[in-house]
Amino acid sequence: MRIKTFKLERLFARYAEKAKYMLSQSSCEGCTMQEVLDMADPECKKLWDNLSLGYTRPEGFRPLREAITTRYTSIRPSDILELTPEEGIFIFMNNMLDEGDEVIVMHPTLPSLYELPRALGCRVIKWPLEVTSWGWRLDVNFLAENITPKTKLLVLNIPNNPTGYIPVRTELDRILNLADRNGTWVFNEETYRGMEHDPAAAIPSLADIYHRAVVIGGLNKYGLPGTRMGWLVSKSRQIIEECAAYKDYTTLCNNAPGEVLATIAMRNAADLLQRNHKIVLENLSIAEAFFKKNRDLFQWVQPNGGATAFPRLLPPFDVTEMCEKAMEEKDLLIVGERAYGLDTNHFRVGLGRRDFAQALAVFSDIVDEVRTAEAEAKEK
Structure with missing residues (x-):
């Protein structure tokens, strides 16, 4: 049996060691x-x-x-x-x-x-x-x-x-x-x-x-x-x-x-679930505020459960280019839609880690650069 490349896992395998920040982790905060x-x-x-x-x-x-x-x-x-x-x-x-x-x-x-x-x-x-x-x-x-x-x-x-x-x-x-x-x-x-x-x-x-x-x-x-x-x-x-x-x-x-x-x-x-669920809900509140503030660039779609969300980058911007830019310039790993075989401009946001706010702050810098580049292009 020949199986197609597991793009999602190969993405982590390729960049996890280089990445200083991760915005798209699906796992919850690990225990020691x-x-x-x-x-x-x-x-x-x-x-x-x-x-x-x-x-x-x-x-x-x-x-x-x-x-x-x-x-x-x-x-x-x-x-x-x-x-x-x-x-x-x-x-x-x-x-x-x-x-x-x-x-x-x-x-x-x-x-x-x-x-x-x-x-x-x-x-x-x-x-x-x-x-x-x-x-x-x-x-x-x-x-x-x-x-x-x-x-x-x-x-x-x-x-x-x-x-x-x-x-x-x-x-x-x-x-x-x-x-x-x-x-x-x-x-x-x-x-x-x-x-x-x-x-x-x-x-x-x-x-x-x-x-x-x-x-x-x-x-x-x-x-x-x-x-x-x-x-x-x-x-x-x-x-x-x-x-x-x-x-x-x-x-x-x-x-x-x-x-x-x-x-x-x-x-x-029950205790472990409560521990990590608390982290998820706190990060969810931070994510909601961020994406609503930047609603001109993103469509935030409310998750009902789990430790991930799947917002969409709005046209004319391309999510693959955004993910590549984040990795190349900020060492920030973001999982884009292609890992799921999609062409809809969505990307995964992981809500289960305590360092989520730090990764989101780095992502915010990317968003600011995108917005600045757009404004400069319009002026020309």
Whole structure:
């Protein structure tokens, strides 16, 4: 299988070492090792102190899977397979899909969610998120017109990265009803579930409410993405077992230190989530003020959840040129639309880091230079 270049990750690989500032990080503020260990209960302290660096259980660490179940309402430890989040997407897609299958994918989203089905020979239909006067939305009528009994899989990313979109419950129910009537499986990358900006906008995990659901979660929003720990969840015993067997050909088992650190984190999930959500909401307020102040250059589209937003640079300016200028002149890394296969002049803003205001101040200098150059051009 030949997969197209993962442009989003290659962008970070190319510029991350050079960049002094980053405006587009999707991960939340990272925890230090000491912060995590200070949260450990006596059992986890003992596990850490006596940790063996031998092989771990392929299906995962039982205490961690038990801790993960607290984030769901009807999921058992046996419904969970531990793995690296991106690995989970790769394994699931390879198990579920065959050449010629039809897949509908909401877009924009993590590129692997549509590039992997494409590489497997599937017919991929992109279901576009649209900008409206009240924010991002999915046209459910588009899904109703395109989903058929031939549709093997519907791929969602809710809360969405990069837009921060979350459907209201009635919209989600309609989406799942359409999938159910056509016998379609639904896969949701739901890393940011629990980070709704308005608690009233919270929706349950699809694994809890749809019998053909498979979901991916991970430690990104808890501040431990460097552990590379995540989980695949489904009530389908067959899917969990088949994905576990496929994992024998990838990582086989998880890293032992990561499992204990992840267990500590998930036993303190509410506190970690509150910590990073507070950072996101503070940065969101700063971002809103900045983009509204510069509404002559940008269209700010309000996110509903997660740790990212996806504003648009207004014509005649080109977002790719802006991103290149930021990197070349200010060592500021900005992820533009091309990383998501788009041509709409949007770019990603990451709201989860404590240094966001500093990166935004550097970006403000770029904006001032753009505005000055525009004024000079008009005078000529």
